[in-house]
Amino acid sequence: xxxxxxxxxxxxxxxxxxxxxxxxxxxxxxxxxxxxxxxxxxxxxxxxxxxxxxxxxxxxxxxxxxxxxxxxxxxxxxxxxxxxxxxxxxxxxxxxxxxxxxxxxxxxxxxxxxxxxxxxxxxxxxxxxxxxxxxxxxxxxxxxxxxxxxxxxxxxxxxxxxxxxxxxxxxxxxxxxxxxxxxxxxxxxxxxxxxxxxxxxxxxxxxxxxxxxxxxxxxxxxxxxxx
Numbered sequence: 001x002x003x004x005x006x007x008x009x010x011x012x013x014x015x016x017x018x019x020x021x022x023x024x025x026x027x028x029x030x031x032x033x034x035x036x037x038x039x040x041x042x043x044x045x046x047x048x049x050x051x052x053x054x055x056x057x058x059x060x061x062x063x064x065x066x067x068x069x070x071x072x073x074x075x076x077x078x079x080x081x082x083x084x085x086x087x088x089x090x091x092x093x094x095x096x097x098x099x100x101x102x103x104x105x106x107x108x109x110x111x112x113x114x115x116x117x118x119x120x121x122x123x124x125x126x127x128x129x130x131x132x133x134x135x136x137x138x139x140x141x142x143x144x145x146x147x148x149x150x151x152x153x154x155x156x157x158x159x160x161x162x163x164x165x166x167x168x169x170x171x172x173x174x175x176x177x178x179x180x181x182x183x184x185x186x187x188x189x190x191x192x193x194x195x196x197x198x199x200x201x202x203x204x205x206x207x208x209x210x211x212x213x214x215x216x217x218x219x220x221x222x223x224x225x226x227x
Contacts (some may be wrong), residue, residue: 028071029095035121039091042120054080054111058215060088061190063148066172066220072099072146074168078133078159079151080104083113083120085176087206089148090117090125100126101140103133133159142166147159150176156197164223171223173201179221180211 047057055063063085067075073096075089080102090100104110110130117123129136133151137159145168149159156175167173178194201221202209209221 054084067092077102154193
């Protein structure tokens, strides 16, 4: 959930005009041209309004593409903000027949996200909850096949530990504002909780973790087995 960087602003118009193409919908996925146009129009009209605690467009595209590529259907987002990443996730889920549970503790951001989800035409694919993710993530039964963590960074490792038993084998856990040390943003994986989280998930033999640094820094961890 960080401010747009220069790269993300440059790619916005290209992304929404189709130069950065949306992966082809497979035969098992649903085509809805009218919804696609509505979502693209909404994102285009609001492309300069996703400030502060939202992901840049390039990261939204990444999440969308991971879901489509793997045909994921049960997604969890920890940290809704005002809904930019949730729109990209739910857009992909509208094609796979899935649904997103997204959590935020701030009532103002939650209400704005609900408005944005409705305006984008994606409300039916989203279960947006106003709650403390520290508590709710533990209570959710799952299972999930896709998770995006973008809330309080010091709790990243805790979120992962709580979700891990509920994540399907073959599923993917992603987290925002994670950096490889070569990018020099606070050392290993970023600052504090990000570094601790990245060290932990990379130490797990049943996960394969990479970091995408094209936008705000996204770790991508695929679960290969239960243990």
